[in-house]
Amino acid sequence: MSGEIDLEDDRVNMIPLIDCMFFLILFFMLVTKFTPDEKAIASLLPTDKGQMSAASSAKMDTEQVNIAIYPAGLDKGHQPSAYRDFVAKQYEDGTFDSAANLRIGGSPAVIIEGDPLRTKKVSSPAMKQQIAAFHQYVADQLLSREVQGKPRKEQHAVIISCFSGLSWKYAMLAYDSVRAYEATQQAGKINVKNYDLMEAREVSFSPPRIRNYNSNELGNELYEIVHLR
Amino acid sequence: MSRRRKPTGEFPGDGDVDLNPLIDVITMLIIFFILGGKFSQDVRVESITVPPTKTATKIEPETGWSRIVINVFGNTQVKKGSALMKIRIETKEWESKGIDDYTAYQKLRELLDKSYDRAEKFPDPKGTGMMLPKIVLEIRADADTQYRVVQEVQQIVTDSIDPFKNMMPKVHAGGAASARPFVNINFTSRIPGD
Numbered sequence: 001m002s003g004e005i006d007l008e009d010d011r012v013n014m015i016p017l018i019d020c021m022f023f024l025i026l027f028f029m030l031v032t033k034f035t036p037d038e039k040a041i042a043s044l045l046p047t048d049k050g051q052m053s054a055a056s057s058a059k060m061d062t063e064q065v066n067i068a069i070y071p072a073g074l075d076k077g078h079q080p081s082a083y084r085d086f087v088a089k090q091y092e093d094g095t096f097d098s099a100a101n102l103r104i105g106g107s108p109a110v111i112i113e114g115d116p117l118r119t120k121k122v123s124s125p126a127m128k129q130q131i132a133a134f135h136q137y138v139a140d141q142l143l144s145r146e147v148q149g150k151p152r153k154e155q156h157a158v159i160i161s162c163f164s165g166l167s168w169k170y171a172m173l174a175y176d177s178v179r180a181y182e183a184t185q186q187a188g189k190i191n192v193k194n195y196d197l198m199e200a201r202e203v204s205f206s207p208p209r210i211r212n213y214n215s216n217e218l219g220n221e222l223y224e225i226v227h228l229r
Numbered sequence: 230m231s232r233r234r235k236p237t238g239e240f241p242g243d244g245d246v247d248l249n250p251l252i253d254v255i256t257m258l259i260i261f262f263i264l265g266g267k268f269s270q271d272v273r274v275e276s277i278t279v280p281p282t283k284t285a286t287k288i289e290p291e292t293g294w295s296r297i298v299i300n301v302f303g304n305t306q307v308k309k310g311s312a313l314m315k316i317r318i319e320t321k322e323w324e325s326k327g328i329d330d331y332t333a334y335q336k337l338r339e340l341l342d343k344s345y346d347r348a349e350k351f352p353d354p355k356g357t358g359m360m361l362p363k364i365v366l367e368i369r370a371d372a373d374t375q376y377r378v379v380q381e382v383q384q385i386v387t388d389s390i391d392p393f394k395n396m397m398p399k400v401h402a403g404g405a406a407s408a409r410p411f412v413n414i415n416f417t418s419r420i421p422g423d
Contacts, residue, residue, distance in 0.1 A: 014248045021255040028262035039285035040367055040415035045387055047357045047412055069376075097373075117281060118372040127281055127421050135283065164377035168370050169280035171379075172418055176282035183284060198354060207380050 041172075041179060044197035046204055065105060065145055067138075067174045068228040069162035072099035072111050076226055083226065084219030087165070100170045102134060104141040106229055110134055117169045131173065138177035139184070152186060157202040161225050165218070171205060178203045277302065280372040282418040290365050297344060298367045298417075299337070301382055303374035314378045334385050334392035341386065345409040353412075358405035361412055369417035386411045 071090065074083060090096035103109035112134055116126035147155055158178050162171040182201055277300055290296045302315040314325040316333050318340060323333035348362035366386055370379050384390040388410045391399040401408045 014252070018248070018252065018255070021252065021259065024259050025255060025262065028259060032262050032265060037287060038279060038369070038417050038419055040288050040417045041282060041285050042288055042365075043414050043416065045383070045410075045412040045414060047353050047355050047359055047361075047410065118278060124421075131281060131283060131421060162376045164375065164380075166376050167372060168374045168376055168379045169372035171376050172280040172282055172372075172416060175416070176284050176418070179282075179284040205380060205383065207384060 041176065042197060043175075043203070044200075046202055064157045064159050065142070066228045067158065067160045067178075068103045068109075068225050069100055069160065069166060069170045069174060070222060070225045071096065071163065071166065072101050074101065074222065074226050078223075080219030080223040082219075083222035087218060087222065096165070097167050100166055102137075102170060102174055104138065105145070107141055110137045112170060112173065114167065114169070117173065118167075131176075134173055135177045135180050138174070139181045142178065142181045146185075151199070152182060152201045153199050155201045157204070159204055159206050161206040161228055163222060163225055175203060175205070277369060277371045278373075279369060279417045279419050281421045283420060285418040285420055288365075288415055291363075293349065294363045294365055294413075295348070296365045296367060297341075298369055299382065299386075301368060301370040301374050301379060303371065303378045314375075316382070331392045331396065334381065334396070337382070338385050338388075338392050341411065342409055345411070359408050359410055360406060361410065364411060365413045365415060366411050367415040367417055383414065386414065 071087060074086060087096065097114055099111055099113050101109035102112055110133065112130055113126070116124055116130050119127060142158075145156065160171055160174045160178075162174075178201075182203075297318060300317040302317070304313060314333060316323050316337055318337075321336070321340070323336045325331070325333045344364060345362050348364050350360040350362050353359045353361050368379065368382060368386075370382075381390070381396070384396075385392055388401075388408045389399055390396050399408075
């Protein structure tokens with residue numbers, strides 16, 4: 001009899017321990033996020049061009065390749081006030097920034113949808129398709145503007161002009177496409193170190209043309225970008 | 230018979246089943262989840278979704294170079310006139326409550342000035358006379374940040390705009406050599422399918 005009681009007293013009750021363990025597991029399962037490492041695109045900002053000085057530069061240098069990014073649905077030939085009204089309406093019904101036109105020089109624009117590019121999902125077919133479509137377009141266009149016989153850094157500079165109110169993802173897509181094309185021209189070498197970029201073609205972002213969202217300035221900026229050659 | 234007691238109603242789960250392996254498995258799972266979540270070295274902000282690109286690569290700073298990550302938040306869909314923008318570097322965070330509120334840019338420039346002064350510098354290989362610091366800046370902007378904001382950050386960083394003077398072009402009293410520009414910029418993005 002006393003032997004049995006000793007056995008009972010020595011037995012540790014395991015169930016609360018297991019409950020605590022389950023609690024901890026649940027906590028860590030909910031809290032842990034498996035995020036992949038973020039990568040980056042290296043760039044070297046030009047020090048010897050207008051970028052370093054004036055805030056806005058409206059130079060239409062024929063020696064450069066312009067990539068214009070503006071809200072989808074805008075086309076050439078309207079007054080600045082018409083563009084301003086179009087965008088104001090989009091702000092109101094919340095469709096602003098949902099799609100953008102990206103255009104190189106004088107060729108027809110490609111429409112890029114915004115939502116696939118901002119999805120938090122790790123990847124989606126729509127996102128890959130958007131990116132592939134634009135990469136193809138830029139590659140074709142840049143190939144047709146290639147200056148034969150010159151090294152990469154003497155090719156025409158690429159300036160990306162994006163409307164100030166549009167989001168960053170469109171401009172990054174344009175930048176990425178130019179870099180991808182340059183990688184094909186350099187036998188697949190993608191510049192990863194900042195000093196390698198000394199030998200690379202110049203690709204830069206045009207500074208925003210307006211500082212205040214005065215409604216007239218918005219229209220003027222759009223007019224200028226839509227009509228970039 | 231006295232050793233093997235039948236399980237009673239008071240301890241329903243604690244019968245004659247050996248629980249030790251179960252506890253071992255659970256401990257393994259806990260350790261897996263503790264170690265599996267990545268604790269990165271920088272203070273990464275989880276609420277930024279960077280835009281997707283295909284040419285992004287893992288870039289490690291060169292020897293002798295250091296890196297500063299500038300996190301930029303901002304929303305495009307805000308109504309005009311209330312352009313909210315937020316910049317965070319490590320644990321310091323600055324907000325702009327309106328399009329004419331330059332305090333975030335001012336604080337950013339102050340921090341960059343201090344980092345520039347502390348850093349090792351080398352002359353600009355393009356011969357402009359500017360001294361460039363051995364610091365790589367990483368602009369980690371959310372995909373929905375306004376282009377305007379990202380560009381303004383870029384202009385502040387290259388010291389071509391003065392946030393203390395209403396964002397007018399910066400006048401460098403001592404010429405190019407007195408500027409404090411950062412020209413090595415990385416733009417954070419993710420590869421689709423990563």
